[in-house]
Amino acid sequence: MLMTPGPTAVPEPVRETMSRELINPDVDPRFREIYDRLTERLATVYGVDAADAAGNGASRDVVVLGGEGILGLEAAVASLVEPGTEVLCLSNGLYGEGFADFVGSYGGDPTLVAAEHDEPLPLDALDDALAADDADVDLVTMVHCETPTGTLNDVEAALDRIEAAAPAALTVVDAVSSLGGVEVPTDRIDVCLGASQKCFSAPPGLATAAVSDRAWAAMEARDPHSLYANFLPFRDVSDGFPYTHLTTEVVALDAALGLLLDEGLDAVRERHAAAAARCRERGAELGLAPVPDPERSSPTVTAFEVPGRAEALRERLREEHDVVLATGLGEGSEDVLRVGHMGHNARVDRVEEAMDALAAVL
Incomplete structure (x- = not known):
């Protein structure tokens, strides 16, 4: 019995879906229909599928990239960071620290605002970093569930501080190990990341993201150089996908989300x-x-x-x-x-x- 915190056990209806005849995602229109349904289901799970009466809702574009969940973390950085980008990496664990490594590898200027792995997010240190005289923060990263320690972080408290002190700063949240099992405040996050192999109980192989309009604008202004670690090519796939998508993983995740939403x-x-x-x-x-x-x-x-x-x-x-x-x-x-x-x-x-x-x- 597989009881690991990802990959998780895949239920039989999902495995049966995976065993069906392969669909060619480049030429078969059925694949686009499945992908569209998948993103609609993901929007419901993210909580970004509706706007309020004034049109101010939590609307976000949801995209699904072909690659294990860590691709989402790297793609978020690759899509938003360039030389000189000032990034605060709020951390109390392995994956929070990993964001700083990604930022450095893409030429950004990371500042790690860190606590010990068994401690809460260092919110007072975040306040200090945001209030520093030389602070010119473009982006803040953090992790909702630090899986190595089983810690669920209070990201809303962090978002409160960011919105008050640096409202122009974009936010990236790794919700890979919480999305689908815990409510995530996606409406307050510019890039909220998920993955197929955790709470969705689909096989590893897909990274998901809910992306705000202002994050898209920042990506377009930066013109990311990577094809694979890049959200931009997925913003509009009406003329096709940037590369052959992972068909079996897409139909599996669609089936898994169907079970989740039925429940x-x-x-x-x-x-x-x-x-x-x-x-x-x-x-x-x-x-x-x-x-x-x-x-x-x-x-x-x-x-x-x-x-x-x-x-x-x-x-x-x-x-x-x-x-x-x-x-x-x-x-x-x-x-x-x-x-x-x-x-x-x-x-x-x-x-x-x-x-x-x-x-x-x-």
């Missing part, structure tokens, strides 16, 4: 919350503590502290119980064991089976 977003989020709560209850019974405090732990993943034992426990779970969990990443690789209760796996019965196995090997 209802509120019900899906409640299911994630119930699975997370039960996982942590079982962990407490076993003497295991989550890495962040429970109030900051994500409904999509729980990271337990197991100092020096993570790899050994993971191997025993796989070999003795056919349960696959994930260790931590980077510095936490030997000290953290992660249970992915996201997407199809956000079910109490699956959590119980995984935690029964963990109890047996502790």
Whole structure:
């Protein structure tokens, strides 16, 4: 049983869809119909499919690129950063720090505003960085769910500060591990990133984004040089896609989103919350503590502290119980064991089976 925080288990109806005859995305008009339906379904999940009566709604263009979720992070930077672009990278984890690396590689000027990986986002330090005399911030990046530690960050509090102190600054949020299982404030984000293999329970291979008008304008002004790590060619695909799209992954994600929306977003989020709560209850019974405090732990993943034992426990779970969990990443690789209760796996019965196995090997 696969209980990792991505890739997640793919339900049978999605696997059946993938087994159907291949559609050529370059010549078969059916593919465009599927892609359009997919982006409409994604807009509903992002919460950007409607405007208010005054026309001021959360409307965003939703695009789907062919590539694993990390492509979205790089494409956001490649599309918005050029030499001299001032970027604040707000971070309390591995992926938040990774944004600064991307910014540097595309010639931008990153300022890492960082906290320890088990701490909240450093909002006071963000205030200081925004208020600095020489601050001329073009872009701010952050991560909603830092999967390596199971932390759900308060991005709304960060957005409040950015909107007040630097309203012209664009915002990029990695919501790869939260979108679909947790509500994301996409209407306040210029580029909100997702991926197929997390809460959607489709195979890895697609990066998604909801992009604001002002982000599009910034991209057009910069004229990104990359073809592949570039959102612009996907803004208007009426005359075709910039490259042969990943047909099987597109139909799979479309099917997976159909299941999610049939269930209802509120019900899906409640299911994630119930699975997370039960996982942590079982962990407490076993003497295991989550890495962040429970109030900051994500409904999509729980990271337990197991100092020096993570790899050994993971191997025993796989070999003795056919349960696959994930260790931590980077510095936490030997000290953290992660249970992915996201997407199809956000079910109490699956959590119980995984935690029964963990109890047996502790």
